[in-house]
Amino acid sequence: MSDAAEHHVTLSPAFHKDRRAMRLLGIWLFLGSEVMFFTAFFGAYIVARSAAPVSVVMPLEKLWGALNTVVLITSSLTMALAVLYSKKGDRDRTGRYLALTFLLACCFLVVKAIEYTHHFQDGNFPSHDIFFGFYFLLTGFHGLHVLGGMITLGILWWRNRRGDFNKDYNDPIEIAGLYWHFVDLVWIFLFPALYLL
Amino acid sequence: MSAETVNAVVDLIHPEPTSFFRKYVWSYDHKVVAKQYLWTSLLFMTLGGSLAMLLRWQIAYPNQPVPFWGMLLKGHFVFDASGAISPDGYLQLTTMHGLIMVFFVIIPLIVSAFGNFLIPLHIGARDVAFPVLNALSYWLYLPAGLLMIASFFMVKGAGEAGWTGYPPLSDVAGAVAPVWGMNLVLIALFLAGFSSILGGINFLTTVIRMRAPGMTWSRLPLTTWAQFITAIFQVLATPMLAAAGAMLFFDRVFHTSFFLPHGLVIGQSEPVNTGGGYPLLWQHIFWFYAHPAVYILILPSMGFASDILAAFSRKPVFGYRAMVISLVAIMGLGFVVWGHHMFVSGLNPIMGMAFMVSTVFIALPSGVKVFNWMGTLWGGAIRLEPPMLYAISFVSMFIIGGLSGIFMAASPVDIYIHDTYFIIAHFHYVVFGATLFAVFAATTYWFPKMFGRMMNRKLCYLHWGLTFLFFNMAFFPMHFLGEAGHMRRLMTSTGYEFLNPMAPWNEFITLSAFALGLSQIVFTYNFIYSVFFGDPAPANPWESATLEWTVPATVPHYNFKVIPTVYRGPHEYSSPEAAPADWIAQNAPPKGAAH
Amino acid sequence: MTQQDHSSEHSDAVLYAEIFGLLVALTVLTVTLSYVNVGAAIGLPQFGRTANIVAGLLVAACKCSLVLWVFMHMNHENGTNRFVLFFAVCLMGVFFIGTSLDFEWLGTYTHGFARAALGL
Numbered sequence: 001m002s003d004a005a006e007h008h009v010t011l012s013p014a015f016h017k018d019r020r021a022m023r024l025l026g027i028w029l030f031l032g033s034e035v036m037f038f039t040a041f042f043g044a045y046i047v048a049r050s051a052a053p054v055s056v057v058m059p060l061e062k063l064w065g066a067l068n069t070v071v072l073i074t075s076s077l078t079m080a081l082a083v084l085y086s087k088k089g090d091r092d093r094t095g096r097y098l099a100l101t102f103l104l105a106c107c108f109l110v111v112k113a114i115e116y117t118h119h120f121q122d123g124n125f126p127s128h129d130i131f132f133g134f135y136f137l138l139t140g141f142h143g144l145h146v147l148g149g150m151i152t153l154g155i156l157w158w159r160n161r162r163g164d165f166n167k168d169y170n171d172p173i174e175i176a177g178l179y180w181h182f183v184d185l186v187w188i189f190l191f192p193a194l195y196l197l
Numbered sequence: 198m199s200a201e202t203v204n205a206v207v208d209l210i211h212p213e214p215t216s217f218f219r220k221y222v223w224s225y226d227h228k229v230v231a232k233q234y235l236w237t238s239l240l241f242m243t244l245g246g247s248l249a250m251l252l253r254w255q256i257a258y259p260n261q262p263v264p265f266w267g268m269l270l271k272g273h274f275v276f277d278a279s280g281a282i283s284p285d286g287y288l289q290l291t292t293m294h295g296l297i298m299v300f301f302v303i304i305p306l307i308v309s310a311f312g313n314f315l316i317p318l319h320i321g322a323r324d325v326a327f328p329v330l331n332a333l334s335y336w337l338y339l340p341a342g343l344l345m346i347a348s349f350f351m352v353k354g355a356g357e358a359g360w361t362g363y364p365p366l367s368d369v370a371g372a373v374a375p376v377w378g379m380n381l382v383l384i385a386l387f388l389a390g391f392s393s394i395l396g397g398i399n400f401l402t403t404v405i406r407m408r409a410p411g412m413t414w415s416r417l418p419l420t421t422w423a424q425f426i427t428a429i430f431q432v433l434a435t436p437m438l439a440a441a442g443a444m445l446f447f448d449r450v451f452h453t454s455f456f457l458p459h460g461l462v463i464g465q466s467e468p469v470n471t472g473g474g475y476p477l478l479w480q481h482i483f484w485f486y487a488h489p490a491v492y493i494l495i496l497p498s499m500g501f502a503s504d505i506l507a508a509f510s511r512k513p514v515f516g517y518r519a520m521v522i523s524l525v526a527i528m529g530l531g532f533v534v535w536g537h538h539m540f541v542s543g544l545n546p547i548m549g550m551a552f553m554v555s556t557v558f559i560a561l562p563s564g565v566k567v568f569n570w571m572g573t574l575w576g577g578a579i580r581l582e583p584p585m586l587y588a589i590s591f592v593s594m595f596i597i598g599g600l601s602g603i604f605m606a607a608s609p610v611d612i613y614i615h616d617t618y619f620i621i622a623h624f625h626y627v628v629f630g631a632t633l634f635a636v637f638a639a640t641t642y643w644f645p646k647m648f649g650r651m652m653n654r655k656l657c658y659l660h661w662g663l664t665f666l667f668f669n670m671a672f673f674p675m676h677f678l679g680e681a682g683h684m685r686r687l688m689t690s691t692g693y694e695f696l697n698p699m700a701p702w703n704e705f706i707t708l709s710a711f712a713l714g715l716s717q718i719v720f721t722y723n724f725i726y727s728v729f730f731g732d733p734a735p736a737n738p739w740e741s742a743t744l745e746w747t748v749p750a751t752v753p754h755y756n757f758k759v760i761p762t763v764y765r766g767p768h769e770y771s772s773p774e775a776a777p778a779d780w781i782a783q784n785a786p787p788k789g790a791a792h
Numbered sequence: 793m794t795q796q797d798h799s800s801e802h803s804d805a806v807l808y809a810e811i812f813g814l815l816v817a818l819t820v821l822t823v824t825l826s827y828v829n830v831g832a833a834i835g836l837p838q839f840g841r842t843a844n845i846v847a848g849l850l851v852a853a854c855k856c857s858l859v860l861w862v863f864m865h866m867n868h869e870n871g872t873n874r875f876v877l878f879f880a881v882c883l884m885g886v887f888f889i890g891t892s893l894d895f896e897w898l899g900t901y902t903h904g905f906a907r908a909a910l911g912l
Contacts, residue, residue, distance in 0.1 A: 021870075022326050022406045028873040029398040032880035033436045039884040040440030040482045044455060046888060047478055047895045062823060069819050077812040080863045084804055126451040129472035133453030137444065181864045188855045191819075192848040196826035405872060433883055477898065481891045532883055536890065545897035548890070 016168050027175045031182050034145075038186055041141070045134050045193065052131075058195055059124075059131070061115070065195035068111050069187065075104035076184040083177040089167035091160060098157040098173070101180065105150045112143055138190055145183045152176045211328055213754040223336070225328035228752060231314035232647065233335050238306040239724075241342055245297040250714050251275065252290040255282040257707030259689040274349055287688045288357035289378075293345070295360025296382065299494065300389050301342045303632060307497040308431070309334070309396050311639055312424040314647060316400055318745035318752070319421040321409025321761045321784075326402035334395040341388035348381040356382035359686060361483060362445065364456035364476045365463075370449040372463050380449060383442045390439045397431030400424055409744070411763035416783065418743045418767040419520055423500025426524045427493050430531065434489035441482040448474075455479075480542055484535035492531045494628055495595075496524065498635030499566060502588045504767070505638050506570055508741045509585035510577025511779055513768040516569045523562035523569075530559050540608045541615045549608050556606035563599050567592065578771070578779075582739065583657035587638035590665055594630030598623060601676065616686075619679025625672045637661070637720070644724075645738050649751040650731030656723040663716035670709035674702050742780045743767050762786075811862045815855055822851040 082097035119125075119132070126136040156176055159165065165173060214220045224230060254263050260281045262268065267280025275286025282290065313331065317324055325331050348355040353375035358367030362382075370376045404417070404425045417425075444455045459473035507514040514520060536544055536552035544552075570592045579585065601623040604610050614620065637660075644652050678699055683690065690696040690703065737746040744763070748756060761784035769781040774788060831843035860866045866874065 018406070022402050024869075025405060025873060025876075026327060026398055026402045028869075028876045029401055029432050030394075032876045033394050033398070033432045035877070035880040035884060036433050037436035037440050039887055040437045040485075041444070042884075043887050043891050044444065044478050044482065047475060047891055048455075050892070050895070051899060062826065066819060066823050070816060073812060073815045073819065076815075076859060076863055077808055080808045081805060084808070126447065126453045127472075130454055130474055131472075133447065133451075133455055133472060133474075136451070137447055137453070137455075141443070178864055181859055184863075185856055185859055188859070189849075189852050192822055192826075192852050196822060197845045197848050433880055437887075475895070477894070478891070481887075481894065485887055485890075533886055533890075536894070543898065545894045548894055548897070 016171075020171050020174075023171045023175055024178075027178050031178065034182060038141075041134075041138055042189070042193070045138065048130050048134060049193075049197070058197070060135070060195045061118070062195050064111060064115050065191050068108055069191045071104050071108050071111065072184045072187050075101045075108070076181055078104065079177045079180045083170075083174050086160070086165055086170040086173040087167070089165075091163065091165070094165070094173065095157060095160050098153055098160060102150060102153045102157065105146055105153065108146055109143065109150075112139065135194055138194065142183070142186055142190060145186070149176070149180050149183050152179070211324070223332055225324070225332055226754065227313045227317050227325050227328070227331060228647075230331050230335050231310050231312075234305050234310035234313065234338070235647075237335075237339060237342065238302050238310060239721075241297055241301040242306070243721075244346070245294055245302055246714055246717065248290050248294040248297070250711060251282060252287060252294065253707040253710045255287055255290075255688065256690070257704040259691050274354065282688075284688055285354060285357055285375075288359075288686070289349070289355045291686050292356050292359055292362075292382075293349070296356070296386070297345060298628070299360065299490070300386060301338075301345060303494050303628060304393060304490075305338060306636055307501075307632065307639075308393075308424065308427055308493060309338070311420075311497065311501070311636075311643070312396070312400055312427075314643065315418075315745065316403055316421055316424055317407070318646075318748070318756060319418045319743060320404060320407060320412050321744050321757060321763065322403060322407040323755050323757065323760075325399045326407055327399050330395045331399055334392040334399070337388050337392035337395070341385040341392065344381045344385035344388070348378040348385070351375060351378040351381060354378050361487070362479075364445065364448070364479050365458070365461055367445060368448050368456050368476075369461075369463060369469070372466070374449075376449075380446065383446045383449075386442050387439050387446075390435045390442070393431050393435050397428040397435070400428035401432060404428075409757075409760050409763055412783075413763075415517070415521075416763055416766050418500075419503035419514060419517070420497070420500035422521055422524055423496045423498075423503075426528045427496045429528055430489040430493050430496075434486045434493075434532070437482055437486035438490075441479060441486065444482075445479070477539070477542055480539050481535070484538045485532075488535040488538065489531050491624075491627075492527060494632055496527065498591060498632045498639075499524070501635045501639040501642070502570065502591045503566075503573075504741075504743065505584050505588040505642050506573045506592075507768040507770065508642075508739055509580045509582055509588070510574050511580070511770040512573055512577040513766065513770060514569065515572030515575070516565075517766065517768070519565050520569055523565040526562040527559060530555055530562070534559065537606055537608075537611070540611045553606060553608045557603065560599070560603055560606075567596055567599070582641075583652070583654060583661060584638045584642035584739070586658070586661050587634050587641065590661070591631050591634040591638060594626055594634055594668075597673075598626030598631055601626065614679055616684060617679035618675040618683045618685055621685050622672050622675035622679060625675075630668060630672065634664075637664075640724070642739065643745075644727065644731075645734030645750060646745055646752065648728050648731070649734055650727050651734045651738065652727040652731060653723050656719055660716060660719040660723065663719065664713065667709050667713035667716055671706050671713050674706055678702055678706075740778075740780050742769050742782050744783050747782050747784055807862065811858055814858060818851050818855050818858075822848055825851070 078097045078100040082094050082101060085093040085097065119135075124132050126133050153176065156173055159172070211225050214224065214226075221229065224233075251263060251266070254261075262280035263276065263282065267276050270276050271280045272278045275282055275289050277283035277286070313325065316322075345355075356362070356367070356374065356379040358364075358374050358379065362379075365373065367374050367379060370379070404421060408417075444453075447453045448455055448457060454472040454474040456476050456479045457469065457474045458476060460468040462468050503514050503520055534552055534556045536548055537556045540549055540552075574589070601619065604614060605620060605623060641652050641657055644650070679685075681695075681699060683696055683699055687696075690699060734750050736748070736750045739746075744757075744761060745752075747761065763783050764786050765781060765783055767783060769775070769783070771779045772781055775781045825844060825847050829837075829840070829844070830847045831837050831839040831841070834843065836843060860877075866877075
């Protein structure tokens with residue numbers, strides 16, 4: 001299999017192009033699957049929310065939620081820029097924006113931790129009522145996704161520093177970007193659903 | 198390898214491993230992963246089957262000590278102090294039999310094992326699209342299976358809320374369901390679901406992006422088509438199960454109340470004061486996954502049967518296009534019929550009617566498939582090799598299982614036969630009768646390619662005869678029991694006067710089931726013996742036309758030394774072009790064309 | 793995609809910044825809306841807070857499309873990948889509609905049952 005081994009070493013641009021298409025399809029399938037995962041939670045939440053009187057006001061601090069929304073949107077921007085510069089082969093800026101995204105993700109989790117502390121101090125545990133059950137379920141799983149994204153970002157930052165990526169090969173950053181934007185999307189719906197409506 | 202004809206991506210390869218660990222444990226090779234899945238799921242099948250034997254014993258001989266095992270494990274696991282099955286034990290048996298068979302035997306066996314092995318070989322690729330994810334999916338599945346087994350060792354035993362896990366029975370930890378037994382089951386399902394999603398993403402990407410040059414969608418073998426459609430279900434339906442399981446886990450561990458109604462009374466307790474939730478919510482989410490899962494259990498088998506029937510009738514499959522369209526139609530309809538499991542749960546009657554209509558519509562593509570299989574057989578030069586016998590049995594058992602399904606689909610009839618032995622008969626005809634016969638067909642058919650050896654034909658015939666006979670003896674009478682009102686999951690029928698006349702039937706079914714279980718020893722022996730000592734197989738023992746038969750009997754690490762170019766459909770049998778042979782391989786260039 | 797020159801890089805970055813600005817503006821809008829009675833504001837007071845819920849979800853959908861279309865490059869994605877997302881969203885709709893219709897009916901039914909039991 002010497003011919004095969006040789007192909008493994010010299011990867012043509014065509015290989016990268018096809019491989020990129022496969023990776024993108026893979027991540028979109030994964031995101032489709034994630035959509036269905038949150039569909040179950042949101043569907044359940046819709047049922048519970050519509051059973052409650054429409055006048056019920058959500059017992060959460062809107063400003064914390066709004067702050068976190070802006071934090072996540074900003075992190076989406078920095079992620080998009082990281083992807084943009086990784087495609088240019090601009091390693092420095094890519095690394096900078098990856099680090100920035102990572103820090104914003106940290107911010108998000110810190111704000112979330114402050115909120116959780118307040119809930120616990122007020123005795124609002126998941127078992128308090130069905131609203132807090134859903135609140136902790138939805139934000140908990142979203143938080144786990146943020147955490148997963150942070151781990152990915154950390155690894156990518158390190159790999160980028162090591163010089164793994166170049167103009168032709170930057171798929172992991174692009175894929176992580178798509179995932180990160182999806183995490184942002186989930187929050188875009190979570191915020192009005194839990195804090196505002 | 199000429200760069201013009203070869204899609205660059207098919208160059209994808211990983212070096213052949215040399216260490217034992219990378220070769221057999223953490224292997225990226227799709228063939229090794231397939232075999233890992235095959236062996237593990239066959240092991241789980243013996244476990245799931247044994248559980249079924251135990252519960253059949255209890256039904257036929259209520260509260261009598263189980264021979265041997267009861268003496269040995271008296272007072273442990275599912276046995277009470279006298280060695281008979283305890284009430285909790287009985288519920289654990291039904292629950293774990295169902296869960297193990299569905300999630301740890303059938304899905305890994307037909308989808309992960311055969312899908313992994315066949316898809317790259319069928320489409321002319323060197324491996325699946327994401328080999329690392331493939332290895333990961335197996336190593337998520339195995340711990341999940343071990344957790345299932347571990348749940349038997351927990352205090353108060355394994356999960357006992359039925360495989361459907363309906364709340365509130367499954368929901369209140371410690372009160373009506375064992376605490377960690379059920380929790381472990383939920384974690385195991387979450388892991389198995391994740392493994393299944395990774396597998397599905399892999400298969401879809403592989404089929405969409407890695408087909409060899411010339412392998413158009415209309416030239417895919419039907420097995421691969423079926424695996425492709427199944428993978429869509431896996432990717433888009435399985436997350437619902439994970440989500441439902443997560444919510445149930447929250448209910449049990451963090452005492453939320455997603456599925457617990459307000460003021461629930463358990464036994465003698467005070468009403469449970471919860472935030473107020475909806476038990477029916479679980480049914481919606483669960484069946485939105487579990488109905489597509491039912492098609493995950495049958496579609497790949499349909500694919501196996503289509504290819505095998507064509508190969509042994511020496512005819513192209515009848516109506517290839519209709520076969521594909523019906524697969525797609527089943528997929529589309531499969532997502533909008535989940536409510537037919539909820540006809541007696543207080544479902545909105547208008548919705549009930551909609552679900553009834555959509556369910557009855559599934560008979561249409563299923564019927565198309567059945568008639569096309571018969572059309573394939575019609576006028577063929579039939580070779581009754583073991584795979585063919587098993588495949589024909591698949592079709593006939595599928596007809597019975599499919600027809601009894603129509604009874605269930607009609608909501609007025611369903612209200613009467615819901616949760617009776619009729620439904621047990623129905624889904625065992627589909628999942629055991631149809632799917633497992635297709636698995637036997639696939640195993641005997643692709644065994645030479647998997648292990649480079651032939652299975653013993655005589656033992657195959659013997660196994661087929663015994664299984665076909667005892668399967669029907671065990672499951673056909675269940676239709677009568679169900680019609681007479683015998684409830685499913687009933688521990689002792691002696692307490693009900695109207696069930697007393699059915700006791701002889703129950704004994705008959707149990708004895709047939711034991712015989713059915715014993716018959717599988719023939720297959721197990723044949724399988725294991727042939728893996729090590731079978732006759733060496735030629736590269737193409739069945740004279741089949743699909744690509745996997747063009748590689749040597751022991752498939753090399755890279756499958757295809759040169760990626761093949763495909764010129765024709767998957768079932769070119771009895772083509773005049775081939776004379777004097779009666780088949781042409783998919784990669785044979787047309788006559789007169791330069792190679 | 794990979795063959796962008798310097799000016800297109802610059803314009804992409806500007807586009808992203810614009811989209812970011814829009815997203816922040818929409819966030820401010822949705823928070824503001826939650827303090828207003830949207831139904832009364834658009835002259836349909838009978839809908840009350842239901843109008844707020846609809847408005848909030850519409851704004852979220854706008855934000856979602858912006859992120860999908862620009863940040864996630866749906867604008868130059870191929871058909872297969874678009875279809876994957878489209879199909880998942882369709883299934884989401886099927887599930888929402890199916891469960892909502894059922895629980896809508898259950899709510900009416902149990903409500904009516906309770907009223908009958910109380911002799912109302």
